Amino acid sequence: MGKTIQFESHKVELPGIEEYEEDTDVLEYYDQPYQFTLEWTSNSGQIVRASHIPDFFVIRNKSAGFEEWKPETRLEKLATKQPHRYTRTKDGRWHHLPACAYAEQLGLYYRNRKYQIIEPLLKGNKLQNKILPARTVRRWKTKFRAAQQKYNCGYIGLLDNHMAKGNRQPRILQESEEFINKIIEEQYETLKQKGKLAVYGILAKEWEKTGRTDKLPSYATFSSRIKQRSGYQQTKKRKGARAAYEQSPFYWELKLTTPRHGDRPFEIGHIDHTQLDIELVCSRTGRSLGRPWATVLIDAYSRRILAIYLTFDEPSYRSCMMLLRICVQRFSRLPETIVVDGGTEFGSTYFETLLAAFECTKKQRPAAKARFGSIIERLFGTTNTEFFQSLRGNTQITKNVRLVTKLNNPKRQAVWTLDELYEHFCAYSYEFYDCKENPALGQSPRQAFTNGLTLSGSRPQQQITYDENFKIFTLPFTPKGTAKEALLLQRLHDLARQDVCALIEGKPTFQSYQASLANLKPNDEEPDKNRDLGNVIQPLLINFNNIEAYKDEELW
DSSP states (O other): OOOOOOOOOOTTTHHHHHHHOTTTTEEEEEEOOOOOEEEEEEETOOOOEEEEESSSEESSSSSEEEEEEEOOHHHHHHHHHHHTEEEEEETSOOOEEEHHHHHTTTTOOOEEEEEHHHHHHTTTTOSOOOOOOOOHHHHHHHHHHHHHHHHSGGGGGOOGGGSSSSOOOOOOOOHHHHHHHHIIIIIIISOOOOOOHHHHHHHHHHHHHTOOOOOOOOOOHHHHHHHHHHHHHHHHHHHHHHHHHHGSOOOOOOOOOOOOOOOOOOOOEEEEEEESOOOOOOTTTOOOOEEOOEEEEETTTOOOOEEEEEESSSSHHHHHHHHHHHHHHHHHHHOOOEOOOOOOOGOOHHHHHHHTTTEEEEOOOTTGGGGGGGHHHHHHHHHHHHGGGTTBBBBBBGGGGGGGGTTTHHHHHHHOOHHHHHHHHEEEEEHHHHOBBBEEEEEEHHHHHHHHHHHOOGGGGGGGOSSSHHHHHHHOTTSSSSSHHHHHHHHHHHHHHHHHHHHTTTTTOOOHHHHHHHOOOOOTHHHHHHHHHHHHHHHHHHHHHHHHTTTTTTOO
């Protein structure tokens, strides 16, 4: 349709968008198109009214209506909590009853698309020299045959089952266990974060109040019950979801349902910023300029660093656009999907327009979930330990401020300039790190990148020409919209650089300034722009007349 489509879930809605793109029955579709008010009866019999925005509005050859994409498990939970809103028929189809009634009034349909329909898209389309008693041998033989018949693997029957040894019967009544768990859930697993001893005191009082005849469990037994319930859910109840994220399930092995880092090079790229652990100085005055920021683009499949950009400016859309320009300059291509965090610079109109112009999909990582960006976060840690912390002026000592003195202060130790650091950092990233074996891959990023292109193809149709048109796409407009004057000033500045080089060689060409000024036409309708333009051009002309005094200075 020539439009960009946004999605909230890359596991549900994004495959749905891909299905719409390939479905010949779909003419047009729009994301989150319309908001309307629904009402239904709650479990208590009250009338509930709420606003609802469907995921997509789809126009097909013979019909049109709203479509909502939710996972099967999510629909089952909603049907349990809100049976008058979500229901499933005998044929297995889900219905949003209030939404269906509202859509029928408009002559449209409303469908709940199950996640199972698109799940295939997500999967991507194997006794040593020892005398033993005969009785033991017979017992092992019996266990082996029993396991062979039950599990189709006799070896399982030979494994020692230590957990079944000894008296495993509980010494506390089942009712008492449930009472202890209730006290732990209501008193310990709350945001008040009460201590174990305080909650045990509450248990003792409640135990006596309820008149239980069995003996009160000891404090050690009570503490062991709390420890048995420890984990993600307990931490979430006591400290919140952000604190519990570290204890969330981890992917210890790869399966078909495990989220991938891409199947080929340039499929997924990660962009992020970090402030480098090194102090820099000015190349002319030697004055301390502080710590620079690095913006990095890394290929998720091969772990290869595609582009880096250093600046003293804080993270902004300008750094992102310069990074993409460097990537195209090096590889004549951009990743198909770019993963970013929730920074405001990634929501810039200029950045999103650049991605849309070259058909790049932007995915935003969930907030406070660092594992979604583990690839680039690991890279930042590696570059710090292997490169920046080996340079003079690094800021390792500032992690313990009490140890900082005038002698070891990084600002007084700094000797690196921005251009020197960028040159050596590029050599480290594009040569040393690129050829070093990555533990996660078993080969270097460059080898993984090359092998991936060999298997998946170079895809020449996705090549991007690094020309003036692309450079203009990576240039933001001025706040006042005076982009035309800005381009003229850039051309004048380029001519000035050429004249300085010619002057150093003994060939001054002042005529280029005159030619440029002749092409600048005043705008009678906007005299303020003419005055601003003249304020910039006049100093350039004055500097040209005095350029003889600055031949040896690094002004350009």
